[in-house]
Every structure is written in structure tokens, then in C-alpha cells.
Amino acid sequence: MKVSDLLNNGFLEITLPDGDREIDGVYIGDLLSWVMGRASQDNAWITIMSNINVIAVATLADTACVILAEDVDLPEDVKAQAEIKDINVLKSPLPIYETAVRLHELLS
Amino acid sequence: MSEPLVFHYEVDGSDFTSAGTASVAVKKSLRQLGLPSEVIRKLSIAMYEGEINMVIHANGGTADVIVTEDHVDIVLKDNGPGIPDVEKAMQEGYSTATAEIHSLGFGAGMGLPNMKRYSDEMSIETELGVGTTIRMRINMA
Ligand SMILES: Nc1ncnc2c1ncn2[C@@H]1O[C@H](COP(=O)(O)OP(=O)(O)OP(=O)(O)O)[C@@H](O)[C@H]1O
Ligand SMILES: [Mg+2]
Numbered sequence: 001m002k003v004s005d006l007l008n009n010g011f012l013e014i015t016l017p018d019g020d021r022e023i024d025g026v027y028i029g030d031l032l033s034w035v036m037g038r039a040s041q042d043n044a045w046i047t048i049m050s051n052i053n054v055i056a057v058a059t060l061a062d063t064a065c066v067i068l069a070e071d072v073d074l075p076e077d078v079k080a081q082a083e084i085k086d087i088n089v090l091k092s093p094l095p096i097y098e099t100a101v102r103l104h105e106l107l108s
Numbered sequence: 109m110s111e112p113l114v115f116h117y118e119v120d121g122s123d124f125t126s127a128g129t130a131s132v133a134v135k136k137s138l139r140q141l142g143l144p145s146e147v148i149r150k151l152s153i154a155m156y157e158g159e160i161n162m163v164i165h166a167n168g169g170t171a172d173v174i175v176t177e178d179h180v181d182i183v184l185k186d187n188g189p190g191i192p193d194v195e196k197a198m199q200e201g202y203s204t205a206t207a208e209i210h211s212l213g214f215g216a217g218m219g220l221p222n223m224k225r226y227s228d229e230m231s232i233e234t235e236l237g238v239g240t241t242i243r244m245r246i247n248m249a
Contacts, residue, residue: 036153049213056128060135060152088219
């Protein structure tokens with residue numbers, strides 16, 4: 001499933017510079033070194049962290065997209081960085097668990 | 109690529125918001141060089157952890173990346189406080205990070221273990237009050 005396919009399914013766009021990217025699996029976490037160590041390339045990464053370091057981690061871990069759960073917003077300067085670095089960021093109004101369950105339904 | 113390619117970066121220790129700049133820049137340069145994506149991913153994650161550590165724990169330093177035909181070396185050098193007990197610091201979950209650092213998403217105590225995990229060779233030279241030099245090698249194949 002492509003990142004852009006999530007948009008009609010309860011996920012909202014924050015930035016979508018690379019919407020055609022395919023999602024392969026999901027990783028959930030807020031501690032950045034855990035994400036770096038455990039997330040796989042092309043994962044959708046669900047988190048409630050929204051500071052600038054999230055963009056660096058998404059770039060280096062090469063995740064397909066960042067999904068901010070719990071209706072968390074991205075500060076404007078971080079959003080600008082996401083655009084520059086080609087990082088897809090979506091948002092979900094649901095809590096983390098429900099967000100993950102929804103993703104699971106869509107991905108399987 | 110017969111001559112080794114060298115990238116040199118100064119890592120600013122005062123600015124959390126720009127932390128990771130060197131690693132992201134290296135990733136981009138190595139992509140342009142056409143290195144295998146798995147090699148690039150491993151080395152840029154390992155370098156990022158080291159870069160962040162220099163910012164958080166050592167007030168900045170320098171990063172050098174040396175690319176040869178069969179491996180990439182990363183040398184991270186700082187003049188920070190040094191690491192009192194390297195064996196302990198290498199354990200998953202060990203961290204001296206403050207609450208402020210935690211609120212940024214760092215301080216899980218997974219950085220050094222990640223560096224070990226993503227590099228093929230790693231060595232730490234450290235002296236209290238003098239600084240720390242970490243060398244990592246990632247093989248191409
Ligand atoms: N360059 C350094 N200079 C001085 N101390 C360091 C340095 N790098 C690491 N340390 C020490 O080693 C500990 C463990 O480092 P590690 O990177 O594994 O975890 P962390 O940085 O605390 O958290 P995380 O990397 O998960 O965000 C640190 O908390 C710190 O005490
Ligand atoms: Mg660390």
C-alpha cells in the first residue's frame with residue numbers, strides 16, 4: 001500500500017512529498033534510539049514525538065512515513081524541514097493503539 | 109574510486125535542533141556516489157547516534173567519514189568529559205541523560221549499542237577530562 005492511499009482512510013496529510021512510497025510494516029515508538037535500532041526500512045512509524053529530531057530519524061532509518069497519533073501536530077519549522085528532506089508525515093486523530101489497528105486492517 | 113574519499117564535519121555542541129546535520133549530509137553524498145543502500149543506512153544510523161552523543165554528552169566535536177573501495181570508516185572525536193565506564197555505557201538502557209534530553213526523545217541508552225550493532229568494527233578510546241574518540245568501520249559487502 002502506498003503512503004498516499006492512507007489519506008482516504010482516516011489519516012490526514014501534514015506533508016506528502018513522496019506519496020507513492022510503498023509501506024512495508026509498522027514500527028511504534030517515541031524513544032529515538034529505539035526507532036533507529038529497531039525500525040526497518042519502509043516501515044510506517046507511529047509516534048507522538050513531533051520535534052525536529054523526528055525528521056532526522058525518519059531520514060536515516062529510511063521509514064516510508066511518520067504517523068503522528070493522538071492528533072499531535074507538527075510545528076511549522078519541523079514541517080518545513082520535512083518538506084525539504086522529502087519526509088511524508090501524516091496524522092491520526094486516534095490513540096496509538098487504535099491507529100496501529102487501523103493500519104493493520106489497511107495493510108493486510 | 110582508488111583514492112579514499114574523505115568528508116569532514118564540525119559538530120556544533122550547543123544546538124539540538126541542528127543535531128544530525130552531518131549524518132544527513134553524509135547519507136545524501138553517499139547516495140549520490142551510488143553506494144549500496146543497506147551500507148548507507150547502517151553507517152548513517154551509526155554516525156547519527158555518535159553525532160547526537162557528541163552534542164548531548166560532550167559539547168560537540170568533529171566527524172570524519174573515509175570511504176574506500178571495500179569499507180567506510182567513521183571517526184568521531186570530542187573533547188568532552190570522557191566515559192568513566194565504557195562497559196557500562198555499552199549496555200542497552202544505560203544512560204546519564206537529563207530529563208530535558210529525555211523530553212527530546214533521547215536518553216534511552218540505546219545509542220552506543222546501536223553503533224555496535226550497525227558497524228562491523230567499533231573501538232572507543234576515552235580519557236576522563238580529555239575526550240572520547242570512537243572509530244567505526246562498515247564493510248561494503
Ligand atoms: N561522546 C561521549 N562523551 C561522554 N559520554 C558519553 C559519550 N557518548 C556516550 N556517553 C555516555 O554513555 C551513555 C550511554 O550512551 P548511549 O548513546 O548508549 O545512550 P544515551 O545517549 O544516554 O541515550 P540514547 O542514545 O538512547 O538517546 C550516555 O548516557 C553517556 O553517559
Ligand atoms: Mg546516545
